[in-house]
Amino acid sequence: MPAYHAPIKDTLFLLNDVFHMERYDNLPGFSDASPDTLEAILGEAARFCEQTLQPLNRIGDIEGCRRHEDGSVTTPQGFKQAYDIFVQGGWPGLSSDPDYGGQGLPVTLSSVVQEYIYSANFAWGLYSILSQGAYAALKANASDDLCRTYLPPLAAGTWTGTMNLTEPHCGTDLGLLKTSAQPQADGSYRITGQKIFISSGEHDFSENIVHLVLARIEGAPPGTKGISLFVVPKFIPRKDGSLGERNSVSCGSLEEKMGIHGNATCTMNYDAATGWLVGEEHRGLPAMFVMMNEARLSVGIQGLGISEIAYQNAVTYARERLQGQAMGKPKQADAKPDPLIVHPDVRRMLMNMKAFNEGARALLVWTALKADELHKSDDSTIRQAADDYLGLMTPVIKGVFTDAGFANAVQAQQIYGGHGYIAEMGIEQYVRDARIAMIYEGTNGIQALDLVGRKLPKDGGRAMQTFLREVKKFLAEMSGVEDMKPYTGPLEAALDDLQAATMWLMQNAIKKPENAGAGSTDFMHLLGLVSMGYMWALMAKVSLDKIAGDSQDPDFHNAKLVTGRYFMERCMPETAAHLARISSGADTMMALPAEAF
Template structure:
């Protein structure tokens, strides 16, 4: 059975040494997140995820979920008990508003736990993960009465939540939604339609499920301008919070999937179900985007989390598996062969994934801090800048981290050789589970188009220009500290120049032929991601240099890993720039019939 040891030490390094959470103690929630509180919390969370949740991962994969004749869904053995422990430990309410029973701690700490949950058991983690997104959508858009009715029990985990967007005829193009909402005269609506691929749509782990459903009110405008958002509870909720009759919403079937078997992916049927409008009529997409962006951050986290656990198992295998001799001579002369970790190509795969995971963790936690600042910072300028950074980097976190996360799990399987292709070793589950992250919550191609087509042009280019100004200022402030860091800063700045060159090329050629932007979007996103990761790695390397005399080997190892990133990963930026500038001609040249 695969192992998982939560990377608590690396999380501590980021929270205490790099992000310096203690310096934000003047902001709401941060004062309680002292280093000793954080350390104790991470240690206890790590033990629970390692000892309780990890063993359920294989069980969930093998058993899957079961739809009963009455339409109810049973989750795999152990999931329900583990969920109760998850809630009792407060793992789901870390960053939620204290007004509704949450702990109000920094979102960054919540992301630490979310990473552990996803690494230990991705399918399980989707239940509380989606609830968290639904909670935030209601918190940001619903009336005070709705918040008081639904949020407290969603905070405790007694009730869970979902998002219902996709229909058989529409996925990304939500303007094609047909689910209808008919006003009833008492403030409620009757919701009728069918939604597909609804994660955690029906299960036995909570007392109620609060569905957030996109639907079109009769007479609403066509397209996304006519979509509204509704709360549709599984069980009706009384004014006193008590549960009433079952609503007319049911699971029509479970999808047979490549992976994440432990999560109930449902066809949800709404047959005149009672729903309640959230926010304004025809403004549903604006409200749902809060949940969608939350989900995209969470999916990006899944990519790094699966790569982390897969790489842990690959490294353990590589230290034990004997095969051939090292190219430079026997390293274990007392054994019939050397462990495969001595071979450079095995090291390459392990290091590629390691530098990705550690850079992705830094970026994800840094972005979580930006989200906290966007709501809690004392001045409007800081809040706006943090919000801009979140908008700019969300498609990168979602798309790049799932692309590289999937590659990391595939490389981990490759390290195992033939054993990796055999189910008993567990590597195939990581590959199968991770693949969906590149697809749901907006495919990676859509994320790339969002970056190129929307985020670069938003507010006259303010998002990326402000981000670049921050990089420039950081480089200026930290140049001259030591030769190694200087060289890495120079490479970071050079990559930023390549991104600027790509932006200029897209600006000149994307308008003349929109296919040029479409053909270059994937590579532009990866180019932008590499520049962003170089910034993250430079910040980590600076701290590691400052603490390099410490006896803790974490700092010395971080410097070695940083060197690998700048020497062997960052040069990929030049290839991506060349592909962007190649344009769309060769991409679009073949007739459709020739494929």
């Protein structure tokens, strides 16, 4: 059966040595996150994930959730008890505002804890993480009264949150949604309609479930310009904060899914349910995008989490499973077989996973630090730069991380051979679970289109130009460092490919938009490779300095340097292929008539 060990050492290396969290002590909450505090918090998170969540992962997959005749849902054995422990430990409010009962620690810290949770138990993690998105959307858009009512219990974890967008006839194209909202004399609304694919829509974890629902007020303009956002609780809160009557919102059914069986994916029926407007009328989509962007970053972390646990168990299997003999080894009739890990092709798959996991984890931490700057800095220039960066990287982290998470789960399964296809071994669950992350919160194709069509040209390409300048500055600083050339040389070549691809799209996408659509996924992965390559170069510089300074852990840093070289030698050359595909344009792709397919 699979096992999990949280990568605390690698996380601390990033937080303390690569990105120097102490440099952010001017931001609220960072001064409370000393190195000792970070280590203690990550240690407790690891213990909870390894000892409580991971043993429930297989149980959740086998049992799934059960819907009862009254519409209530029971989660798998042990799930609710694990959530109770989670709440008692104060984890839901780790990064929430102290004014609403949170601990006020950096978003960066809660982001790395998310990775541990998703590795240990993907399906369970969805119940708790969606609440953070609901909290963020309400805090950014809701009235003071709504914030005082909903934010403290969300931060405490006694209430949980959901996001209700999709309807049977509309997914990506939200302008088609039909759920209606009728204004009432008391300032509330009656919400009527059906939402599908609602993660954690009904369950037994919390005393109340807070649904954020997109709906159209009667008489609103057509399309996305007429959408408003509403908070619709399962139980209507009284003025004193206690729970009143049951609202007319219910789970009509549970979806039968390929994976994440332990999470209740619901069809939600709203039958004149009572709701309250969040933010302005007809401005629901921008308000919901706060939650969607939080969710997209979280989904990217899911891809990393699945990749990490799949890798860990593939390594264990490759070390223990004896099959064949090492290449070049003299053949002897009585020779014992060698472990799988001696074979180059097995090493290839393991190194692919290891190089991605460590590079992606670095990019996650760097991006989370930008989120902290955006939300907490009092310097408008810093906030603007952080907002630009997050806009550019959110689709990359969601799309690239989840594509790689699925691919790496498949590679781990391949290392197991036939045993990887057998449910008892546990590895095939990761393949099934990982697949959804490429689809929900905007399919990865939509992420790529968003990147190329909106984020890349926004503000005259300011975000991309800032990123390019940052990497160029680093390369210039490293130009005379001989030991860095195995890292800076490939990074520089990849950066040239990224610049060329950016220029090609700028010149060809406006006059023919299909060129942008045809090259968008390749561009997203090209930017992802360069971003992770930059992270690997930063890590290599730190490890070289540590070794030169007589590091107390040379094995760790030597492994970093070797893995970084592998990424540069075996992964970064893919940027040239992405550039070639982007530059080929859309003509051939769009040439066949639909009838020819």
